[in-house]
Structure formats: C-alpha cells, structure tokens
Amino acid sequence: MRTLSFNLLKRAALILAVSSTVLFSACSKDDDEDMSGDETITEVVVKNSSFSLLETALVHAGLTGVLEGAGPFTVFAPNNDAFVAAGLDTDAKIKAIPVETLKKILLYHVIGQRIPASGIATGSNSPVKTAANLDVFVTKNAAGVFVNGASVLQADVMASNGVIHVINTVLMPPAGNIVEAAQANPNFSFLVAAVLRASQGSTNVAQVLSGQGPLTVFAPTNQAFMNAGFANVAAIQAADPAVLTSILTYHVVAARVFSSDLTEGAKPATVNGATVGISLAGGAKVKGNKNTTASVIAPANMVTTNGVIHVIDQVLMP
Template sequence: MKTISALKKTAMVFALAVISIATSCKKDDDEMPVISDQNIVEIVVGDNDFSLLEAAVKHADLVATLSGNGPFTVFAPTNEAFAAVGLDTEAKINALPKETLKKILLYHVASASIPASTIPATANTAVKSAADLDLYVTKTDRGVFINGATVTQADIMATNGIIHVINKVLMPPSGNIVEVAQGNPNFSFLVAAVLRASQGPTNVANVLSGDGPFTVFAPTNQAFMDAGFANVAAIQAADPAALTSILTYHVVAGRVFSTDLVDNSSPATVNGANVTITLNGGAKVKGAKNASAATISPADLVTTNGVIHVIDQVLLP
C-alpha cells in the first residue's frame, strides 16, 4: 500500500506531466492594461456583463469595502459564469444568505495589487484571498488561470486596484477532500468505499484528510452502481484491500486543476498504475481496464488539501 512518502514521490512524477496548459487564452502580458478613473465598484456597475456580480456585491454589503482605498485585486466572474452555477438572476442571488455570498465574493478578492505581469510563470502559486483562504494562480505563455478558471481579460486598472475577468465563479473550499465528499449526497457510495477501505491495512480516510495536496477523480453514486455495487451495503461487504487498490487508482499526488491536464498524458496514480487523460471533446480520464473513458464533469471542486474532479465511471486498474 502507498504511504504518504510514496504520495510525495508520485507528486514529483506527476508534476512533469502537467507543465503545459490545455485551456488557452491570449497571453495577458501582451495586452495593454485598461486604465480607468473609476473604482472597482464603479467599473462593475458600468459594465453590463457584470450585472449579476453587481447584484451580488450589493446583497453581500460589500459596496463600501470594494469602493475603499484598497488596493484590491478582484477576479471578476461574468454573468455567464454566474449562470453556469445556477445564479442566473438577481432574485436567485438575493435568495442566498448574505454571509454565504460574502464569503464567496471575498474568495475572489486579494488585498493587494496583482497585475498579470507580476504573477510568476509557474503552476498553482498560492495567493491569500480576503476570505483568508488560498487561491491558486497559474501562468504560462498561454495565459493566466486561477483555480481552473481562465482569465479572459486581465489588468482592468481601477483607482483602488485591478480587475481580472474570469469565466467561472470560484467556490471556496468547505473542508478537506473527505469532508467535501461527506457533504455531497452524490458521493455517499464513494464515502462508504473510503470508510470500508480504511478498515484494511491502509487508513485511506486519514490519508485523504492529510496535508496532501491530492487530486481525486471522484466517481458518482451512479458510477459505483454501474460498476456492480448495487447499494452502500454492497460496498460495505467488499474486501477493504480490493477497495483500497481501486480508490488509490483515482488519486494523483499534487493539486491538478482542469487547466493543468495534458492531452494524451498518462499520469501515475497513488496505486502505482497509470490513467490516460484526453481532452478532445471535453476532459476525460480512462482506466487501464475500462472499455471507455470517464467524463470529467464538473471539474475543479476545491478543497483545503487538493481538488476533486467528478467522473461518471469507476476507474479500473
């Protein structure tokens, strides 16, 4: 069974496989910054593509904060990004508890001025957000990415900071990998498998609750049923060692967002065997004994010790 030290060795191997970025945008350093005589809130209010962000800032009572001296860097989701997470109207935004929405919005804010040109050309540089949680910024010659979101327009210069436009709403982590899985009813079979596997020689739950970071390709309940586990009871009756072998085949060491995945790469898993990543027609991952590749959707569920990508098949080593 793999130990934590073995996981760290796997991280070094996998890092070599993620040096290129699959999702691209125009190189931000080549663009001239947009300079405004307005503050961040005034720019948001004046842009029709930020109308839902405007509604969110108002509902969360952050107008005064983001109109202040700063400096701030705001990773600003567009209306389309809000719609993608089901917040496509002002009414739906206003239905959220203020404190919940405030935490989400502050997770998009850094209390510093961060032009694209100052972001290091490395993967997953940690940036502390105003929510006191880390964001992970990646920069390559293809652009800037944050937590798997693409910066579609960088360096809108306000009087009190900078706006970078992004194509996703960034959701702050609600716990570590195990805790996030436990809080998602679509992962009840996965949680049962982790707990059953932990009754064997390797405490999988403890490992996946550790510092990491880890990336988990997480099968849904339906994926487990399709693999022959009719219910949770069937998982609880399975051999812990066999489940450990399967579960560790779904884990790679390191924090690997969807924008870090490389087409036709074969990263090593904690199991020791390799999976195959393809990006044509959407991100997919295939196990050695799977007849077809599993679709990754949704991707980039951020946890305090890594990232989860949801998949629709159990991967077979």
C-alpha cells in the first residue's frame, strides 16, 4: 500500500510540473532550502494539537510514512474544526471509514511539489492535479488563498519535506458528475425526480447536467421542494416538464463558481437566461427574482467531475 501511495505522489508531481507553470511561479533551489523546516510533515502534524484528528486519519490510512518521505509535498491540511464540521469529530468515526476511501480523501489534499503561498499566481479556480489523480481548484485573490472554495487559514507552515497550508474544510474528492452526485444524496431525491420529469420534455435536463461543464448548481433540498408546493415525488412527476425545465435551468450557472467566487450584489446569469442575486451579509445567500426572501447556501462547494453543487433551502423562482 505504501508503494502505491508513493507512486501516486510521484505521478502527481510529474503531472504538476508539466501542467502548472501558469499557476505557480518557480522557486529556486536556494529559496526552497531557506523555507525548509526541521521536521517532516508527519512530525509537524503529530506535534500540533489542532491536527489530532488529521493525525488519526493519516495513521488509519497508512500515510504517515509517506509524508515522512523525501517529498517535496504540499499538503492542504484540515484542522480539527474542519473534521468536526465534516461530521468526523471522533477518532472512532474516522476509523470507521474504509482505508482505501480515507486514503483517497487524504491524497486529494496532497500535491507532489513544494508550493508556498508566494508561489501561487493570482487567479481564479486554476486546476491542479493532486496525488489522488484528481484536480483541486486553487484561487488567489485579495481575500486570500482558497482551494475548492475552502479558506487557507494559515499558509506556509514549513517542513523539511514540504509545506503545509491549514484549511477550514475537509476536501471531498468528486464521486461523479452533478446528476450522479444528486442521485447518491437522499436529500436530493425530489431534485432528481424533477430533473427526470423535466427531461421528458423538449430539453434533456439530465443530459445537460451530466455534460462536460463546468456547471454550478444551486440545489434545493427535498424540504425546499415541499415548501415550494411539491408535496411529494408524485407531485413532481405530475408537473409540466416545461415548467420544471424553466425552474431547474434557473438554478444552473454555466461556470465553476465556488463560494470564494461569490461577491456581494453579484447577479450571475443562469442557463435559464435570467439572473439570480447574491448576498453575503450573515452568510452566503442566493435569491430568485420571484422569491420574497433569499435562500441560504449551506453546505457549499460540493465538488463534482463537471462542476460544483451548493445546497440551498428554497426553490429559486425566475
């Protein structure tokens, strides 16, 4: 298993070196040596009490030895608060995750190159290949550095074999496209029913949401559909496909938009052709033209292979 992990990291390093010259500015060998700490990434994690849950995860996944290796590595490291927010607030819950699943999650936080914050070029959602052989999307702007919309709380914790950037979220690798992610989530069963019913009309909405993208979907929960007058799945299945298509395409933006991309007062255009309104005071919200109040966006930044999903508590009305 350790050999497999090292191979993944080496492959990620090669891909990164070839593909990320625009995103990352080069660091000289002397600069790299000046930034090196005395301890390996694993040792930094073990000695920092705010990484105790990350330590548990690394041990359970068998990756402590990997991150003691020569590297160099960059690790976006979730702190304990990030694990708690992800529902992984105890060692037992972390150890209940299958080893291979947890290994993939953790390798999704690792890049096979030392990348200090100063080496990240200003820009939005630049794809970077991780050791899980999946992209994360890195943004650097006036507000800071973000990865998949997650904030870097502390950058440049230096180690002898790389660098750690502390983040406030456990990054979950995409398990499928937008439709597949919705189908796997029981809280989106009404949304899935609406997509399937709408696809019986002139527009194959399911095909659109399964396409290459990138797309951003503001995804109403089952309760949001019930509050909008769809009492159950049967009510959705009886609705006019054209009406559902108009509503559903109003929830889709033809771009990858993480929470870190949202700005106060923005009015992004939707696939429907109309715009939605964004507000950030008191937390990110999105409002439809015919909604009396804005919908809370929470949780945000569910990454899929063709975009991102933000969960909302109202159905947006164009």
